[in-house]
Amino acid sequence: xxxxxxxxxxxxxxxxxxxxxxxxxxxxxxxxxxxxxxxxxxxxxxxxxxxxxxxxxxxxxxxxxxxxxxxxxxxxxxxxxxxxxxxxxxxxxxxxxxxxxxxxxxxxxxxxxxxxxxxxxxxxxxxxxxxxxxxxxxxxxxxxxxxxxxxxxxxxxxxxxxxxxxxxxxxxxxxxxxxxxxxxxxxxxxxxxxxxxxxxxxxxxxxxxxxxxxxxxxxxxxxxxxxxxxxxxxxxxxxxxxxxxxxxxxxxxxxxxxxxxxxxxxxxxxxxxxxxxxxxxxxxxxxxxxxxxxxxxxxxxxxxxxxxxxxxxxxxxxxxxxxxxxxxxxxxxxxxxxxxxxxxxxxxxxxxxxxxxxxxxxxxxxxxxxxxxxxxxxxxxxxxxxxxxx
Amino acid sequence: xxxxxxxxxxxxxxxxxxxxxxxxxxxxxxxxxxxxxxxxxxxxxxxxxxxxxxxxxxxxxxxxxxxxxxxxxxxxxxxxxxxxxxxxxxxxxxxxxxxxxxxxxxxxxxxxxxxxxxxxxxxxxxxxxxxxxxxxxxxxxxxxxxxxxxxxxxxxxxxxxxxxxxxxxxxxxxxxxxxxxxxxxxxxxxxxxxxxxxxxx
Numbered sequence: 001x002x003x004x005x006x007x008x009x010x011x012x013x014x015x016x017x018x019x020x021x022x023x024x025x026x027x028x029x030x031x032x033x034x035x036x037x038x039x040x041x042x043x044x045x046x047x048x049x050x051x052x053x054x055x056x057x058x059x060x061x062x063x064x065x066x067x068x069x070x071x072x073x074x075x076x077x078x079x080x081x082x083x084x085x086x087x088x089x090x091x092x093x094x095x096x097x098x099x100x101x102x103x104x105x106x107x108x109x110x111x112x113x114x115x116x117x118x119x120x121x122x123x124x125x126x127x128x129x130x131x132x133x134x135x136x137x138x139x140x141x142x143x144x145x146x147x148x149x150x151x152x153x154x155x156x157x158x159x160x161x162x163x164x165x166x167x168x169x170x171x172x173x174x175x176x177x178x179x180x181x182x183x184x185x186x187x188x189x190x191x192x193x194x195x196x197x198x199x200x201x202x203x204x205x206x207x208x209x210x211x212x213x214x215x216x217x218x219x220x221x222x223x224x225x226x227x228x229x230x231x232x233x234x235x236x237x238x239x240x241x242x243x244x245x246x247x248x249x250x251x252x253x254x255x256x257x258x259x260x261x262x263x264x265x266x267x268x269x270x271x272x273x274x275x276x277x278x279x280x281x282x283x284x285x286x287x288x289x290x291x292x293x294x295x296x297x298x299x300x301x302x303x304x305x306x307x308x309x310x311x312x313x314x315x316x317x318x319x320x321x322x323x324x325x326x327x328x329x330x331x332x333x334x335x336x337x338x339x340x341x342x343x344x345x346x347x348x349x350x351x352x353x354x355x356x357x358x359x360x361x362x363x364x365x366x367x368x369x370x371x372x373x374x375x376x377x378x379x380x381x382x383x384x385x386x387x388x389x390x
Numbered sequence: 391x392x393x394x395x396x397x398x399x400x401x402x403x404x405x406x407x408x409x410x411x412x413x414x415x416x417x418x419x420x421x422x423x424x425x426x427x428x429x430x431x432x433x434x435x436x437x438x439x440x441x442x443x444x445x446x447x448x449x450x451x452x453x454x455x456x457x458x459x460x461x462x463x464x465x466x467x468x469x470x471x472x473x474x475x476x477x478x479x480x481x482x483x484x485x486x487x488x489x490x491x492x493x494x495x496x497x498x499x500x501x502x503x504x505x506x507x508x509x510x511x512x513x514x515x516x517x518x519x520x521x522x523x524x525x526x527x528x529x530x531x532x533x534x535x536x537x538x539x540x541x542x543x544x545x546x547x548x549x550x551x552x553x554x555x556x557x558x559x560x561x562x563x564x565x566x567x568x569x570x571x572x573x574x575x576x577x578x579x580x581x582x583x584x585x586x587x588x589x590x591x
Binding site for chain 2: 002003004006009010011012013014015016017018022023025026027029030031033036055058059062068088116117118119121122123128130149150151154194
C-alpha cells in the first residue's frame with residue numbers, strides 16, 4: 001500500500017497541460033529547425049562554443065568582482081529570512097516562533113502551533129498554518145503574492161498586518177491593517193474581502209464534519225439552554241456557521257447549507273444566509289427574526305440577533321436595527337459580539353442625532369472595553385469635532 | 391514528401407486510424423504530415439513529463455522542442471517504429487538530463503534564475519492544503535537529490551513507469567536504476583518515515 005504522500009505524487013493527479021500558444025510555438029520551432037532555419041543563439045553546431053564564450057565572459061566578470069547577480073538573485077529568488085536561509089517551518093520546540101524576512105515581513109506564531117512553507121518563489125510565498133495563532137505582517141509592494149493556507153480557509157494578502165488562528169473547528173482571520181482576501185468552501189460566495197478591523201470565522205466545511213450533530217427535531221435544539229452556552233457560539237461556532245464581525249460597516253456573511261436542517265434554528269440561519277447572499281433581505285430578516293423570537297436560548301440566537309440588526313440597517317430600518325442590537329446585549333453575547341453591537345448602537349444614535357444616547361452607549365462601551373478595538377471609531381462618532389468628550 | 395499528405399491529415403485529425411508505427415514509418419520516408427501527426431499526438435504527454443521532471447515550464451518547453459527535433463532528425467535510425475512512444479520518452483529524459491547539467495553549471499556561476507513554477511506542490515491544482523504540504527516536502531527531498539537519482543525516482547513513482555521502462559528511458563541497467571531508486575527512497579524515508587511502495591516490475 002502506497003503512503004498517501006506517494007499517492008499524491010502520481011502524475012495522474014498532477015496534470016501539466018501546455019496552452020495552445022505553447023504548442024504552436026514549439027511546433028513552429030520544431031519544423032523550422034527541420035527546414036534548416038536558425039532557431040537561436042544557443043542551438044546548432046556552434047552552440048557549445050557560443051555558450052562557452054558567454055560562460056567565460058561571465059566568469060571573468062565574477063573574477064573581477066563585479067557580482068551583480070547576487071543582489072538580483074536575492075530580489076528575484078525565493079524569499080529568505082534575515083539569516084539568509086529559505087524559510088521552512090515555524091513551531092519546532094527548540095527554535096524561535098518568530099521569523100523576519102529580508103523584505104521586512106514577519107511571521108509570529110503562538111499557541112503551540114506550526115507553520116510549514118509550501119511555496120517560496122519569486123512570484124509567490126505560501127505557507128500552511130497547521131495549527132495555532134499566526135501573526136502576519138507583510139511589507140506592501142513586494143513582488144510576491146502571499147498566501148496563508150489554513151485547511152478550511154485560504155488567505156491572500158495585499159500588504160497588510162493580520163492574524164490567523166486555526167483550531168480543530170474553525171479558522172479565524174482578523175485584519176489589523178490593509179486588505180486580505182479570504183477564500184473557503186465554508187463561505188457562501190466562496191470568498192470574502194476583509195479590511196482593517198474586520199474579522200471572520202471560517203468553519204469546518206460540511207464534508208469535514210466527521211460526526212454531524214443530531215438535528216432531528218426542533219425539540220432537541222430547543223433543549224439547548226443556558227445563557228452561558230451562548231458565549232461559545234462566536235468563539236467556537238457550530239461547524240457550518242460563519243460570522244463576519246465588522247466594525248466599519250461590513251456584514252455577517254453566509255454559511256454552507258445542510259439540506260436536512262431546515263426546520264431547526266440552524267436551518268433557518270442557513271436559509272437566512274442564502275437569502276442574504278441572493279440579496280433577498282426581507283426573507284433573511286424573516287428567518288433571523290424567527291430564531292430570535294422563538295429560540296432565544298439557542299446558541300445561535302445572539303448571532304442571529306446581530307445579523308438581524310445588520311440586515312435591518314441594510315434595509316434602512318434603523319429603529320428595528322437598534323432593537324436588534326439591544327437584543328444582542330440582552331442575550332449575553334461573547335465579548336467580541338458585544339463590542340461590535342455597542343459600536344452599532346453608537347453609530348445608530350449618533351446618526352439619528354441622539355447625542356445623549358450615543359454618549360451613553362459610548363460610556364457603556366468604554367466601561368466594557370477600556371482599550372477596545374473600536375475606541376477610535378466611537379470617539380470619532382461621539383465627538384466628531386473633538387469638542388465633546390464621551 | 392509523399393503523396394499521401396491530404397489523406398494523412400484527415401485521418402490524423404480524426405483520431406487513431408493510423409498508429410504510431412505507420413506514422414513513424416511514413417515520417418522516415420519524409421512525410422511532413424506524418425511527423426506533424428506524431429507531434430500532435432505526443433506533444434502534451436512529452437511536455438507534461440518534461441515539466442514534472444524539470445519543475446520548470448520554461449525549460450520543459452525547450453526540452454520538448456529539442457526532443458522532437460532530435461527524434462525527427464534521428465527517426466531513420468528507429469528500426470521498430472512501433473516503439474516510437476517509448477523511444478521518444480528516452481529522448482525526453484536525455485534532454486531533461488542535459489538541462490539539469492546546464493542548471494547545475496549556471497547555479498555554480500550564480501546565474502540560475504529559473505522559476506520552479508512546475509514543482510509538484512505548485513502543479514497540484516485541486517488538491518487540499520495537506521496534500522500540497524506533503525508534495526512540498528517531496529519537492530524539498532527531490533531538490534537535494536542528484537539529477538539521475540531524482541529522474542529515476544520520478545519516472546518510477548510519479549510517472550508510473552515499470553523498472554524496465556525506467557532503465558530503457560534512462561539508458562541504464564536495471565541494477566543501476568534500482569540502486570538509484572533505493573537511494574531516493576532512503577531520503578524519503580528519512581522525511582516521511584519508512585514505507586513500502588508497491589512492487590511492480
